[in-house]
Amino acid sequence: MADIPEFTTRPELAGTFGMVASTHWLASAAGMAVLEKDGNAFDAAVAAGFVLQVVEPHLCGPGGEVPVIGYDAGRGETFAVCGQGTAPAGATTQAYTALGLDLVPGSGLLAACVPGALGAWLLLLREYGRLRLRDVLGYAIGYAESGYPLVPAISWGIASVADLFREHWTSSAQVYLPGGGVPAPGSRFANPALAATYKAILDEAEAASSDRDEQIEAARRAWYDGFVAEAVGRFAATEVMDVTGERHRGFLTAQDLATWHARLEAPVTYDYRGFTVCKTGPWGQGPVFLQQLALLDGFDLDRMEPGGAEYIHTVTECAKLAFADREAWYGDPDFADVPLDDLLSQAYNDERRKLVGDTASAQLLPGRPGGREPALPAFATAPFGITARGGAGPRGSGDPALDPATGEPLARSASAQARRGDTCHLDVADRWGNLVTATPSGGWLQSSPVIPELGFCLGTRAQMFSLTPGLPATLAPGKRPRTTLTPTLALRDGEPYLAFGTPGGDQQDQWTLAFFLSHVHFGMNLQQAIDFPAFHSRHMPSSFYPREAYPRALDVEERAGEPVIGELRERGHDVVVQPPWSLGRISAVARRGGMLYAAANPRGMQGYAVGR
Missing domain, CATH: 1.10.246.130 (Gamma-glutamyltranspeptidase, large (L) subunit, C-terminal domain)
Structure with a gap:
C-alpha cells in the first residue's frame, strides 16, 4: 500500500488573490495575467482556453468543443456551458451504412460535428466575464503569430502522421511539416494561418461596434455565420482519406454552423x-x-x-x-x-x-x-x-x-x-469567490486535415455516436454526441x-x-x-x-x-x-x-x- 505522501512533487499553492491551473504552463500564465489585469475567473478561463487551442494542437483546437462548469459569486449560482457541437443535418445512420460502415470513423471528415468551442468561450465571456474580447484573445494571437516552444508530445504526434500528411493531408503538411520535416521538441513553432483567423474575427468584432457585448456577438457571427462557416462548409465537401482507407467527404455544412448556439x-x-x-x-x-x-x-x-x-x-x-x-x-x-x-x-x-x-x-x-x-x-x-x-x-x-x-x-x-x-x-479561482472549470478538446492535428484558409482542423467527436438504431446515443442530425469531456x-x-x-x-x-x-x-x-x-x-x-x-x-x-x-x-x-x-x-x-x-x-x- 502507498502511504499518504508527506513529500509532494510541488507545493499546494495558497494565496488570496487568484489561482489558475491547467495542462500547459503558458495557458496558466495567460490566465494569471488576465487576473492581474482585473479580469475575473471567467475572463481568465477564456484567455487560457484560447491559448490551449494554440499551444496544444494535438490535444485541442478551434474545431473542437468544450464543456464548462462555473460558480458565479455575484449571482450566487452554479451553471454549465454546453460547447458540444451537434451532428450535421446530413449525418444519419442511413448515410453511414450506405457507405458500408458500422462505426463512425475516428479520423477524417465523416466524424465532424459543429465546432462548439468558440461559441462556448464567447458565451462564457459575455455572460460572466468583464473584459473585452481583445483582452482575452490577444495571448492566443501572440503565440500563433510569434510562436511557442513545442512540447515533445506535439513532435511525436506530428511524426506519427507525417507520412499521412505528405501523401494525403497536404494542407496539414503545410502547417505542421515546415520545410518538409517534423519540427523538433522545444523548437519555436508558429501557425500564421490560425493567427490570421483569430485576428480577422477580432477585426470584424471591433468594426461592428464599440460595445463590448455587441463585439462578442459580432465575433460569434463571423465564426458561425461568416467567413469561418463558409470555409468549413467548402472544405467538408471535399474528399479526404480517413481510417477506413478510403476517401470520403463530410456532412458538415455552413448551415449547420449557422443554426447552432452554445447554451447555458x-x-x-x-x-x-x-x-x-x-x-x-x-x-x-x-x-x-x-x-x-x-x-x-x-x-x-x-x-x-x-x-x-x-x-x-x-x-x-x-x-x-x-x-x-x-x-x-x-x-x-x-x-x-x-x-x-x-x-x-x-x-x-x-x-x-x-x-x-x-x-x-x-x-x-x-x-x-x-x-x-x-x-x-x-x-x-x-x-x-x-x-x-x-x-x-x-x-x-x-x-x-x-x-x-x-x-x-x-x-x-x-x-x-x-x-x-x-x-x-483548466481551472480558475478568483478573489471575488468565482470558480470555473473546463475541459476543451477535439480538433486534434492527428485526426483531420487542416482547413488551409483557417489554419485548424475539424473535430471527430461524432465517432462517439452509435449506429445501432433506437439507443440514447444513436446518431441523429442535430444531436449531441455522448462526449467524454467532464469537468x-x-x-x-x-x-x-x-x-x-x-x-x-x-x-x-x-x-x-x-x-x-x-x-x-x-x-x-x-x-x-x-x-x-x-x-x-x-x-x-x-x-x-x-x-x-x-x-x-x-x-x-x-x-x-x-x-x-x-x-x-x-x-x-x-x-x-x-x-x-x-x-x-x-x-x-x-x-x-x-x-x-x-x-x-x-x-x-x-x-x-x-x-x-
Whole structure:
C-alpha cells in the first residue's frame, strides 16, 4: 500500500488573490495575467482556453468543443456551458451504412460535428466575464503569430502522421511539416494561418461596434455565420482519406454552423459527504462520476487503506457498473429520455451495490432504472471484449497514442504510456469567490486535415455516436454526441469549494474520482491527491473508434506496490503495471477558510498551477 505522501512533487499553492491551473504552463500564465489585469475567473478561463487551442494542437483546437462548469459569486449560482457541437443535418445512420460502415470513423471528415468551442468561450465571456474580447484573445494571437516552444508530445504526434500528411493531408503538411520535416521538441513553432483567423474575427468584432457585448456577438457571427462557416462548409465537401482507407467527404455544412448556439444549462448534482458535486448532463459522461459516488456511499471507505487492494477493487467494481449504465442509458436529453433520477436514486444504487463482489467482474452489466430494460450498442454486446477489429484483450504491440485510426490520441494499451494525452483542462479561482472549470478538446492535428484558409482542423467527436438504431446515443442530425469531456465543480455546505478535472477520455471520471475520494476521505491536500498513485479500468467499451473493451483489465501505477498489485490479481483483475508516474493529468483549484489553493499534475512535465 502507498502511504499518504508527506513529500509532494510541488507545493499546494495558497494565496488570496487568484489561482489558475491547467495542462500547459503558458495557458496558466495567460490566465494569471488576465487576473492581474482585473479580469475575473471567467475572463481568465477564456484567455487560457484560447491559448490551449494554440499551444496544444494535438490535444485541442478551434474545431473542437468544450464543456464548462462555473460558480458565479455575484449571482450566487452554479451553471454549465454546453460547447458540444451537434451532428450535421446530413449525418444519419442511413448515410453511414450506405457507405458500408458500422462505426463512425475516428479520423477524417465523416466524424465532424459543429465546432462548439468558440461559441462556448464567447458565451462564457459575455455572460460572466468583464473584459473585452481583445483582452482575452490577444495571448492566443501572440503565440500563433510569434510562436511557442513545442512540447515533445506535439513532435511525436506530428511524426506519427507525417507520412499521412505528405501523401494525403497536404494542407496539414503545410502547417505542421515546415520545410518538409517534423519540427523538433522545444523548437519555436508558429501557425500564421490560425493567427490570421483569430485576428480577422477580432477585426470584424471591433468594426461592428464599440460595445463590448455587441463585439462578442459580432465575433460569434463571423465564426458561425461568416467567413469561418463558409470555409468549413467548402472544405467538408471535399474528399479526404480517413481510417477506413478510403476517401470520403463530410456532412458538415455552413448551415449547420449557422443554426447552432452554445447554451447555458443547470448542472446535474449529487450530494455526498457534505459536498454537492456538479457535472454536465448526460450528453456527456459527467453523471457517471455521480453514479460512482452513489454506489460508493454504501461502502465504508474511511476504514479502507488509501491505495490498498480492497479500496482499488471496490472503486473499480463500482466504476464498471456506472460505466455500463453510461453505455445503455446516456445520450442527448433533447432526443432521449435519460432516467437520471432513477440512476442516482438510493433504491437503485442499493440494489446495484449488491453486484460488487470480492472478485473482479468480467461482465458489462447495465441496470434497470425504473424497471426499464437496458439495450446496448452492437460494439458492446456479446461476446463482450471482442473488439471491433476482431481481437480480444489488450494489444501487445502497436501504439494507439500514435495511431490516427484511434481518433483520439489517448493510449489504452500498456505500450504507450509515455505519450498519454488526449485533451486539455483548466481551472480558475478568483478573489471575488468565482470558480470555473473546463475541459476543451477535439480538433486534434492527428485526426483531420487542416482547413488551409483557417489554419485548424475539424473535430471527430461524432465517432462517439452509435449506429445501432433506437439507443440514447444513436446518431441523429442535430444531436449531441455522448462526449467524454467532464469537468467537476463541488460546493461544500452550499459554498463554492473545489473545481477540478483532467484529460483522459473514458478515464477522466475514474482519475478525478480517485482524486476526490483521496481529498474527502483521507484528508489529502490537492497536490497530495494528484500525486497519489493512480489506477483505472479498461473494462468498459472505449468511446473512441474502434470502440475496444478489455474485460477485467486494470491499469495501476507501479508505485501502488507489489503486495497491492498481487492481491488485485488474486481478486481476478487483469492488472497491467504502468510506469510510476504515467496515469492521470489532474489539475485543481479550491477555496477554503478565506484562502485560495491550486495544484497541477507533474506527469507529462507540462501542467502547471500559478497564483498568489
